[in-house]
Amino acid sequence: MLDYFAIFTKGGALLWTLQFTAALKHSPIDALNALVRGCLLEERASDAAFTYQPKTGAAQSLKWTFHNGLGLVFVAAYQRTLSLLYVDELLATVRDAFATEHYKPGGYDYSAFTRTFEATLKDCEARSDASRRAAAAPARAPAGAKGGQQRGGAGKSGGGAMAGAAQQSGDADDDADDAAAKPAAVGNGAGTPLGSSSSGDEDEGAANKSGGGFDISKLKAKSRKALGGPKGRSQVRRGTREEEEEKKRETASPDKKKKQNRHWNGGAGGGSADDLPRLDYSAATANGGASAGGAPPADAGASRMEDDEDDGAEWSDEEEDAAAGAGANGRGAGAAAAGPAKAKGVLGSFMSKLALRVAGSSALSREDLQPALEDMQRKLMERNVAEEIAVQVCESVAQSLVGQKLSSFTGVKTFVLRAFEDSLSGILNKRAVDVLHDVQRQRAKGRPYVVVFCGVNGVGKSTNLAKIAYWLGQHGLKVQLAACDTFRAGAVEQLKTHAMRLGVPLYERGYEKDPAKVAAEAIRVAERDGRDVVLVDTAGRMQDNEPLMRALSSLIHVNSPNLVLFVGEALVGNDAVDQLVKFNRALHDLAPSTATRGHMIDGIVLTKFDTIDDKVGAALSMVYASGAPVMFVGCGQTYVDLKKLNVKSVVRSLLS
Amino acid sequence: MEAALSAVKGLLPEAVKQQLQQAIDGGLVPRSAAQHVPPELLTPEGLVVALFTAFFGFILLLLVLGPRGKKRGSTVVLTGPPNSGKTTLFFQLKDGSLHNGVVASMGDNAATVALRPARGAPKTAQLLDVPGHHSARHHLEAVLKDAAAIVFLVDAVEVTPHRTEAADMLYEVLTHSAVHRSRTPLLIACNKMDLEMEAHSVDFIRKTLERQLDAMRKTRAASIGKDAGGGGGAALGPAERPFSFAALRSKVALAPAAAKTGSLEEVVAFIAANV
Ligand SMILES: Nc1nc2c(ncn2[C@@H]2O[C@H](COP(=O)(O)OP(=O)(O)O)[C@@H](O)[C@H]2O)c(=O)[nH]1
Ligand SMILES: [Mg+2]
Numbered sequence: 001m002l003d004y005f006a007i008f009t010k011g012g013a014l015l016w017t018l019q020f021t022a023a024l025k026h027s028p029i030d031a032l033n034a035l036v037r038g039c040l041l042e043e044r045a046s047d048a049a050f051t052y053q054p055k056t057g058a059a060q061s062l063k064w065t066f067h068n069g070l071g072l073v074f075v076a077a078y079q080r081t082l083s084l085l086y087v088d089e090l091l092a093t094v095r096d097a098f099a100t101e102h103y104k105p106g107g108y109d110y111s112a113f114t115r116t117f118e119a120t121l122k123d124c125e126a127r128s129d130a131s132r133r134a135a136a137a138p139a140r141a142p143a144g145a146k147g148g149q150q151r152g153g154a155g156k157s158g159g160g161a162m163a164g165a166a167q168q169s170g171d172a173d174d175d176a177d178d179a180a181a182k183p184a185a186v187g188n189g190a191g192t193p194l195g196s197s198s199s200g201d202e203d204e205g206a207a208n209k210s211g212g213g214f215d216i217s218k219l220k221a222k223s224r225k226a227l228g229g230p231k232g233r234s235q236v237r238r239g240t241r242e243e244e245e246e247k248k249r250e251t252a253s254p255d256k257k258k259k260q261n262r263h264w265n266g267g268a269g270g271g272s273a274d275d276l277p278r279l280d281y282s283a284a285t286a287n288g289g290a291s292a293g294g295a296p297p298a299d300a301g302a303s304r305m306e307d308d309e310d311d312g313a314e315w316s317d318e319e320e321d322a323a324a325g326a327g328a329n330g331r332g333a334g335a336a337a338a339g340p341a342k343a344k345g346v347l348g349s350f351m352s353k354l355a356l357r358v359a360g361s362s363a364l365s366r367e368d369l370q371p372a373l374e375d376m377q378r379k380l381m382e383r384n385v386a387e388e389i390a391v392q393v394c395e396s397v398a399q400s401l402v403g404q405k406l407s408s409f410t411g412v413k414t415f416v417l418r419a420f421e422d423s424l425s426g427i428l429n430k431r432a433v434d435v436l437h438d439v440q441r442q443r444a445k446g447r448p449y450v451v452v453f454c455g456v457n458g459v460g461k462s463t464n465l466a467k468i469a470y471w472l473g474q475h476g477l478k479v480q481l482a483a484c485d486t487f488r489a490g491a492v493e494q495l496k497t498h499a500m501r502l503g504v505p506l507y508e509r510g511y512e513k514d515p516a517k518v519a520a521e522a523i524r525v526a527e528r529d530g531r532d533v534v535l536v537d538t539a540g541r542m543q544d545n546e547p548l549m550r551a552l553s554s555l556i557h558v559n560s561p562n563l564v565l566f567v568g569e570a571l572v573g574n575d576a577v578d579q580l581v582k583f584n585r586a587l588h589d590l591a592p593s594t595a596t597r598g599h600m601i602d603g604i605v606l607t608k609f610d611t612i613d614d615k616v617g618a619a620l621s622m623v624y625a626s627g628a629p630v631m632f633v634g635c636g637q638t639y640v641d642l643k644k645l646n647v648k649s650v651v652r653s654l655l656s
Numbered sequence: 657m658e659a660a661l662s663a664v665k666g667l668l669p670e671a672v673k674q675q676l677q678q679a680i681d682g683g684l685v686p687r688s689a690a691q692h693v694p695p696e697l698l699t700p701e702g703l704v705v706a707l708f709t710a711f712f713g714f715i716l717l718l719l720v721l722g723p724r725g726k727k728r729g730s731t732v733v734l735t736g737p738p739n740s741g742k743t744t745l746f747f748q749l750k751d752g753s754l755h756n757g758v759v760a761s762m763g764d765n766a767a768t769v770a771l772r773p774a775r776g777a778p779k780t781a782q783l784l785d786v787p788g789h790h791s792a793r794h795h796l797e798a799v800l801k802d803a804a805a806i807v808f809l810v811d812a813v814e815v816t817p818h819r820t821e822a823a824d825m826l827y828e829v830l831t832h833s834a835v836h837r838s839r840t841p842l843l844i845a846c847n848k849m850d851l852e853m854e855a856h857s858v859d860f861i862r863k864t865l866e867r868q869l870d871a872m873r874k875t876r877a878a879s880i881g882k883d884a885g886g887g888g889g890a891a892l893g894p895a896e897r898p899f900s901f902a903a904l905r906s907k908v909a910l911a912p913a914a915a916k917t918g919s920l921e922e923v924v925a926f927i928a929a930n931v
Contacts, residue, residue, distance in 0.1 A: 009765075010761070011743065011746075011761050012758045012760060012761035012787075013743070013747065013765075014756040014757045017756065029759060033759055036760040037760050037789060041760075071763060421794075422794060422795065427791065429790050429793045430790060431790050431821070434820065434875075436875040437871065437875060647794075
């Protein structure tokens, strides 16, 4: 059964909500925020569902659909252990009913919609019940209609009641950060609501530890990993859906009696002042802030090196127009959109359609978009974006475009192109760890800042490690290298040459030792000698080599570095996804203890960027697959050939 | 041309003057030339001549600026990190109500709103609430070009844990070329002041942000990609002195706000004064 259902504008205004479970242990608002920030804004709308792991309680599945013409989002949430077969149908039906019969631009009271919703839900449940029974147990008497009726009745009886349980729990901040750290607690029980202060604290902690930047997409990636990766999960979903559903039905049905309907926005008068406190999730935020924010900041400050100056500066005209256009579509003022064109008779509808087409404002259908989308997908793949990712991104953009209206005199092609510009920039613009700033902080503690470099063979790990050493040295930092590639012959000597040229000390213990121990000793020596930064070179390894992946995981576990960089070459195509997904999964799953689990890839070093012309797709693939930003770009053979990623020029290359 | 421009400045209606000022600030015309009023303009004959030149100057200016010049500087952009209260502020100003509450924004909210400042005449302003999420950064850059004024919201409760993020975004706004060039007025609204026990003071927030921006100015200058030059640094004032908002060329003010409860006197006054 559903836990809650929400309708809101793309601008973020809640229009209508209905909550069924009284004893929800998390705030629905938190889950919705996590969905928006961790999935929909990360261009992952093509995923089948989003998993939200509350701090306590069972993991939730959230499914959604858009009405792009009106700029609306519809979300249904239910316990992940239940695989409800009717949710997609429910979402589509509810969307169409709401859009055509209820939506009023600028309206915020949709209490009348509750009846329609309940009827639709009942319908969908009954149909799914019936079809399942027909398929699974043809011998048994069909009782689907009965079950549906029962549910509908329960729903109505509780309508309008408002419990404080869910409202007390949780803040409105970002969340899901410990989705990976905690094993997914799966339970059906109706527990006591969470106290308001506890949920805020963990966020603060996380934000502090990571030096301020929180990256939801990474968290999303983590939770994906926890589920066995996107592929594994979808297989599970498809393969065992039916049986699972059959099993769960029994456990779920007793719940039906306990179920209560609750509005987040009360019965009627959605805009009245009385309603405000009910949606007040700020108390928790406030408490969290107070506990974490008591001490004034003692640190010096921040820098972000991925921030390309070019980015903030001049825009060419072409870009300017594109950006303005994208504003009108992708991230456009959806809330302000006008109602759908109503057809009047066949001829009338034909005529108006014609007229609208001339005026360029008819709602786009999937068919209208298809040619342009295919074009885009082909282009992305030509630019070396991994196929899997090109498909996902295209699907996600498509979902945000279907139903939108063309502004006058804009062709579909241009419209789609602008949406892609917006979407790709969105994917590539990530908040990165602030290395120089974090080094200073660490220095204040009297400890060296430790960076581990990992990646497959021959991608340029040591070379780019040396470039980064040079860059750090230029900013007056004392660097030490650690040769922990005890695997490949010649690796230590290679690093020794770099160390000599750079004039920095190298810690090495030859080849026979355990790399994790070498790193630990190197860090100890660095601390003794007052070095600021330790750069740890590791052996290249193929992502499928389990013993070596385990060793890497152990090295990271033992030494808890401040930064884990993945070095990948810009030449890589479809393998980029596999590499990143498997490295991340290994760091997560193969950690010797669950306590430190989850130090995954913080950033990407993209090498050999000078050799690829406009085939810059690996940048997109790697960022999308890992959720981590490209922090350094290696673009040549000398120590100074290290750059930040210029998002704008990458986007331009991808789409030109 | 120079005389024409200064004459235009004196004689044309407010809106046009603003455009001209932007053109000047935008580097189309040397500032010193435009600001210096030649003495011959003070005589009646001079005025007649100036009127003519002004007319042609204006035509020329329109040609130079193109149609985009008109659009520029018409919206008040609400920005700031996620969860700082932008959307709440938007609806509070637009409807005086928060309706059913908010969730994280995926897209803009735009509306023309009527403002009744405590002092002075009622005004209307075009508000634009832009999502704070990093994926909308590209879009933020684009809309800042057309900003008449910027309200940058900071969560007064969460300043300390989120200071890097807030300063990061503020850095982006302050060093944005159009914001810097046209000296777009900026108000840092310290929001959620209704939570009296938890919220930090405006002064604390000012100091926190100043300290953070000071450090960023240094590390950004040291950041990789030497080709970039010191454009960003210049926007943040002289490097030898510690960073302070007061030392900036553009007007940057801080004020308390509570979007949720609607105590927004200073925000309303700021917007009204800049549209
Ligand atoms: N106590 C309090 N909470 C606020 C205030 N303004 C916003 N909030 C809350 O902060 C959260 C985020 O608000 P929202 O407008 O979505 O922020 P945005 O992401 O910047 O648009 C919501 O839970 C609001 O209720 C305020 O002035 N006081
Ligand atoms: Mg918002």
